[in-house]
Amino acid sequence: MRVLVIGGGIAGTATALGLHKAGFDVAVSEAHPDTAEDIGAFLTLASNGMRALAQLGATDAVTAVGFPLTSLRLLDSRGAEVTHVPLAGADDPALRYRCVRRGELNAALQGEALRRGIRLRHGARLVSVTDGPDAVTARFADGSTATADLLVGADGLRSTVRRLLLPGARPVHAGQRVYYGYTATASAAGTGPEGAITMVRGSGAAFGYAVSPAGEGYWFARVAGEPSAPGASAVPATALRGQLLPLLREDATPAAGLVEASADAIMVTDATELPLGTAWHTGRVLLVGDSAHAASPATGQGASMALEDAVVLAKALRDLPGPEAAFAAYERHRRPRVEHNITVSGGLSRGTRAPSTPAPATTRPAGPDESLVRQLDWDTPLPAAPPEPN
Numbered sequence: 001m002r003v004l005v006i007g008g009g010i011a012g013t014a015t016a017l018g019l020h021k022a023g024f025d026v027a028v029s030e031a032h033p034d035t036a037e038d039i040g041a042f043l044t045l046a047s048n049g050m051r052a053l054a055q056l057g058a059t060d061a062v063t064a065v066g067f068p069l070t071s072l073r074l075l076d077s078r079g080a081e082v083t084h085v086p087l088a089g090a091d092d093p094a095l096r097y098r099c100v101r102r103g104e105l106n107a108a109l110q111g112e113a114l115r116r117g118i119r120l121r122h123g124a125r126l127v128s129v130t131d132g133p134d135a136v137t138a139r140f141a142d143g144s145t146a147t148a149d150l151l152v153g154a155d156g157l158r159s160t161v162r163r164l165l166l167p168g169a170r171p172v173h174a175g176q177r178v179y180y181g182y183t184a185t186a187s188a189a190g191t192g193p194e195g196a197i198t199m200v201r202g203s204g205a206a207f208g209y210a211v212s213p214a215g216e217g218y219w220f221a222r223v224a225g226e227p228s229a230p231g232a233s234a235v236p237a238t239a240l241r242g243q244l245l246p247l248l249r250e251d252a253t254p255a256a257g258l259v260e261a262s263a264d265a266i267m268v269t270d271a272t273e274l275p276l277g278t279a280w281h282t283g284r285v286l287l288v289g290d291s292a293h294a295a296s297p298a299t300g301q302g303a304s305m306a307l308e309d310a311v312v313l314a315k316a317l318r319d320l321p322g323p324e325a326a327f328a329a330y331e332r333h334r335r336p337r338v339e340h341n342i343t344v345s346g347g348l349s350r351g352t353r354a355p356s357t358p359a360p361a362t363t364r365p366a367g368p369d370e371s372l373v374r375q376l377d378w379d380t381p382l383p384a385a386p387p388e389p390n
Contacts, residue, residue, distance in 0.1 A: 001317070004029065004138060004148035006126050006161050010102075011289025011306035012154030013109040016118050017056045018314030019152075021378075028113065029124035029138065029146065031155070035107040041180035041267055042218050043105070043297075044069065044197065045098045047089030048372060049304025052311045055378045059094050061112040066100025067212045068093070070195040077203050077251040084196070099197070099210050099218055105303070126160045131283040150323055151285045152313070154306075157272060159291035166287075169278045173227045174271040174296035175350040179244055181262035183217035200255050204247030206298075206348075207255040219258045222298060222349065223247065227270050237266040271296035271349045276339050281327045288313060293338040298348035301341050309334060312375060315382040329384045333375060336386075 001024050005012045008030030019026040045053075045062070053059050070090040074082045089095030113120055125141040129151065136151045153161025157171055192198050192211065200207040209219035221244055241259055248256040259266070274294045280287050289306035312333050316326040371387065374380050 001025065001150065002148040003027075003150045003152060003317075004136070004146050005152045005154055006138065007153065007155035007159075007289075007291070008032070008110055008120060008122070009106055009154065009156060009289075010109060010303050011156075011291070011309065012152070013106070013113050013120075014052075014056060014058070014307050014310035015152055015154055015288055015313060016113050016120075017058055017109070017116070018310040019317070020113075020116055020118050021056065022314040022318040024314075024317065027119040027121070027146065027148075029121050029126065029140070031123070031125040033123045035103070035110050035122075041220070041269075042099060042101045042182075043303050044300045045100065045105075045307070046301060046304045047087065047095045047097060048369075048376075049301075049307045050089060050095045050098060051373070052304070052307035052376055054094050055311050055376050056307075058109065058112050061108045062098065062100070062105065063093075065104040065108050066098045067210075068195060069097040069099055069197045069210060071193065071197075073192065073196050073198040075198060075200045075253055077201060077253065079251070079253040082201070084193075087197075097197070099212070102303075126155070126164075129161060129164050129285065131165070131285055136284040149284065150317075153285060153287040153291045154289050155291055157274075157290045157294045159287065161285065162287055162291050165282055165285055166279050169274065171272045171274050171294055174273045174346050175224060176222045176271040176296065176298075177225050177228060177268055178271050178297055179221040179223070179240060179266060179268045181219050181259060181267070182265040183219070183258055183261040184263075185215055185217075185261070198254075200251070200253045202248065202253060202255060203250045205244070205255070207248065207253070209254070209258055217258055217261070219255075219262075220297075221248070221255070221259070222271065224350075228268065235268070237262070237264040240266045240268055271298065273342055273346055276342060280331055280335075284323065286313070286327050286330070293335075293342060295338070295342040295345040296349040297345070299341055299345040301345070305338050305341060308337075308372075308376065311378070312382065315378070319382045320384060325384065329382065332384075333382070333386050337372075 003026045005028045073084045128139045130137045137147045197210045206222040280292045288309040316330040320326040
């Protein structure tokens with residue numbers, strides 16, 4: 001079976017790795033002209049995402065970039081430590097949370113795909129999809145075409161595949177703007193134990209930061225507000241700093257110092273999500289990752305959910321009789337989990353004083369979700385439907 005994946009980001013490249021491992025003939029088409037190492041802010045892969053990577057055989061490729069996180073601290077608005085607990089997977093190097101720049105993760109996954117012989121074409125911007133009874137054909141802006149048995153749309157929040165085939169499914173604002181930045185030295189990040197991600201329950205913003213082994217501070221701030229005006233991504237860092245500092249200076253925490261020390265390394269984006277119930281497939285076309293179930297970034301689970309998708313889709317197509325049955329099973333296994341994440345994350349984004357902590361349903365510090373472990377385990381066949389909850 002030939003499968004064409006549209007989108008060479010985290011979801012698309014991981015999906016290609018899974019399909020290739022399952023024995024399918026897979027190719028990836030990516031609109032960006034290169035590996036996009038310099039695009040995007042940073043993200044955190046949770047232990048569930050790292051577990052999915054292990055099933056894809058991609059642990060080493062990803063642990064070559066970024067740095068591990070082993071504990072979670074929560075500070076109040078006075079800078080006092082409220083709690084400090086281990087993160088799930090902290091005792092297993094392959095499952096530890098990992099902080100990584102999005103572009104570096106893209107490049108690591110794409111490099112692994114190329115190493116395995118997966119075809120990856122850059123600069124291929126999709127313009128149309130023809131879904132027929134026997135095959136699906138993608139047409140690109142340069143006039144080229146590609147035909148396959150199945151097409152997977154993994155082209156992100158503003159998915160061209162979704163827009164072409166499901167035009168009524170559109171992302172909506174989730175109530176916050178999210179700022180990201182970096183500092184060059186650990187001193188700007190204040191003190192804190194090695195390997196910790198620190199969340200600050202601030203008066204005017206939810207704030208979080210981590211310090212790399214090289215001493216660079218990675219931080220984010222979530223601020224309630226309406227969608228950004230057009231062109232907001234081009235706003236100078238000095239203006240973005242000016243928007244944040246009055247909110248952060250209300251509190252005695254490291255947050256304001258981090259932002260002040262960030263020079264020009266500041267960016268902003270809107271917290272956005274797809275409505276619950278958004279369709280995921282039609283005919284020979286299926287959506288995965290943010291194309292299907294984007295959530296606000298408040299739970300930090302977007303990339304990890306996409307990695308889970310990659311494993312479950314590959315197993316569904318491997319284990320079930322035909323694409324229709326596989327697509328239906330994939331949706332039955334995935335929709336409850338990812339839509340719970342959308343709901344929890346959206347609630348955090350829309351709450352003006354909600355604590356900035358990981359979603360309880362997706363972190364589970366007491367131990368892994370055994371049903372998820374079985375679902376992701378490569379050697380365990382995927383049933384047509386998930387088991388009923390106890």
